[in-house]
Amino acid sequence: MFSPEINHSGNSLIQISNLSKSYSLQDANGKTITNQVLFNINLTINQGEFVAIMGHSGSGKSTLMNILGCLDIPTSGSYWLAGKNVATLSSNELARIRNQHIGFVFQGFNLLKRMSALDNVATPLLYAGISRTQSRRRALELLRRTGLENFAMHQPNQLSGGQQQRVAISRALINQPPLILADEPTGNLDSQTSNEIMLLFQQLNRDQGITIVLVTHEDDIAAYAGRLIRLKDGHIIVDKNNTN
C-alpha cells in the first residue's frame, strides 16, 4: 500500500520542481521539431486543498494535468506524489497509483459505453482485485450518495450530462482516493448543472478532505476553488488564494 505516514511529515501531496515537458514531432520533411509545453514549473499542493488551474488553450494546463495524473511523464524535473518520486515508478505502479490514489473526472465524462452506471462506477475496483459482487455493492452505495440510485442500471447514453458527470465522479471516488483531478468537468454542462457539480466538489473537499485539482477556463467555475493558478505559455503567472 501507499504509505500515508510520509505525507504527514510535509503535508504536501503534490510537489513539483523544475518540471518541463516537451514533445518531439516529425515535420513533413522528416525533421524533428521540439515543442516545449511546460517550462520549469514549481508547484506544491497540500493535502485538502481545492486548486483551480486556469489558462487559455495551449497554455499547458492539460499537459500539466496529465502529468499530475500519472498519465504522462515529464521530460525533466521531478514530481513527488504523496512522498513518492513518480519518475522512478514502473508502469504497473503508475497504474496502481491511478487506481488507488487518483480519481479522474473528464470534460467528456469518459464513461464506458454500453455498460450500466453501476458497472462503470464499479470498474476501478475490478482492477483493484475486488470481487464483482462486492464492487457492485460499493458502487451502489456511492450512486445512492450522489442521488443516482434509480439510474444504476441505465447506460450512459440514457443519462443526462449532469447525471453522467455524477456517475463519473462516483467512479472517481470509489477507491477513496486522496486526490481528484478534474479536467474541465463542467465544459459540457449547462450553468445550473455546472453549479451543482461544483457544489458537489466543494462538499467532497470540505467534508472528506479530498484534494481537488480542477482545470477550467471559466472564471465563475474557478471561483469555487480555494486557490487559483494561472498558466500562460507553459509558465505559472499567477498563484494566489481565492478571496471571494
Add this chain to the structure above:
Amino acid sequence: MNLLAIFGEALRALRQNRLRTGLTMLGMIIGVAAVVLMLSIGQGARTKINETIAAMGSNLFIVVPGATSSGGFSFGSGSVRTLTINDAYAIAELPSIKTTAPVVTGTAQLSYAAKNWSTIVTGTTANYFDVSNWKMEAGTTFTESEVRSAARVVVLGSVTAKNLLGDEDPIGKTIRITNRPFQVVGVLMAKGQSLTGRDQDDTVVIPITTSERQITGSQFPGSIRYMLVQGKSATEMDIAEIEIIQLLRQRHRIAQGKENDFTVRNLTAVADVATDAAKVMSIVLGAIASVSLLVGGIGIMNIMLVSVTERTREIGIRMAIGANQRAILTQFLLEAMMICIMGGLIGLLLGIGGAWLVSQFADMLIVITLGMVALAFLFASAVGIFFGFYPARKAASLKPVDALRYE
C-alpha cells in the same frame, strides 16, 4: 487484478458486438470443422484399408501362371495354364513356407428350389480358408479328406447364400451347381470388397478336386488359376520369394536366361503401398483443412486489430481508472481466445455432424478419435493465442495519455 473479472469484461465486449463476434467465429468454426472432417475421412480410409489388408491374410504371396509368348505374340499373365496342383504341393514343402492353397475358378449356374444365381465357383483345398483368413459365419469348412474324395460339398459366400436361400438356414441344404447336387456345409463371414473393389462375398467354395472333375473342368488337367502361398514369418518374405521362384523354375525346366512362366506377387507389399497412399491422403487432407484454420486465425487477428483501434479511447479510460498493461493484454487475449475456443467447439460439433452425414450418404467409413478432437481443439486455442497476442500487445502498449486523447 481479478482474472475472473477480466474474463467478464472480455465476455461483455464480445457480447456487445454479436454480429462481428459471430462472423469472426465463423472463420474458426469452418476451420475446425474442416480439420475434423478431413482427419476423420483420412482416418476412415486408413482404417478401411487396414481392415481389408487384415482380411486378406498375412504373409501372403499370390502365384499366378505367367505371361508366355508364342511366335512373337505375347499373351497376358495367366494366359497359359503352366501352374499345377503339384506345384502348389511342392512349394508347401519349402522350409520358409507354411502352407499353400491352389485355386481353380469358373462361373457356374446355381439353383435352389425355384431360385437360381450365377456366380464364381472357387475350387480349392481345405486350408484355403485359413490362409486367406476367412472365418465361418455358420457351419464348417470342408475337410482335407473331402478334397481327396472329391466330395460334393460347398461353402457359400454370404452374398450368394442370401441370394440363393434368402432367410433360410443353408446348413445341410442341398443346392445344385450346374445341375449337380451339392450339400452346403458352411457359410462364410462377410469380407466386403477387395482392394480392387470386387465383392468377395459373391462366391461359392468347393473342393478343388470336385471342381476340376465336375464343374470348371479344364483341357489341361491339374492346372490351376492361381495359388495362395503363406510364408512362415513376415521377416523371411524375401527369402521365401526367392525359394518359390527357384523351385518353380526348376520344376518347369526353365533354362538360364529365359523368363519365368509365372509371377509371384507379395500381397504385403501391395498392402504397404495402399497404406502409404492412405497416409499421404490424410496428410494432404489435413494440410488443406489447416489452411482454412490459418485463414480463420488471420481473420481473428484482423478483427482484433480493428477492435483495438476502435476501442482506443476505452483502453485509455480503463488505464486512467487503474488497469495496468497486463489487465489490458489479458482482456484482449481472452477475447481472441474465447472466439477461438467457442468457434472451435461449434466447429468440432459441426465437423462430427458432417462426418456422420458423409458416412450416411457417401457410404464411407468415418473414424473420429479422441486424439483428433483434442488436436483440433488444441490447434484452435493455439491459433487464438498466436493471432490474438499481437493485437492485445498493441492495446496494452498504448500510452494512457495518447489513448485517452484518441478521437
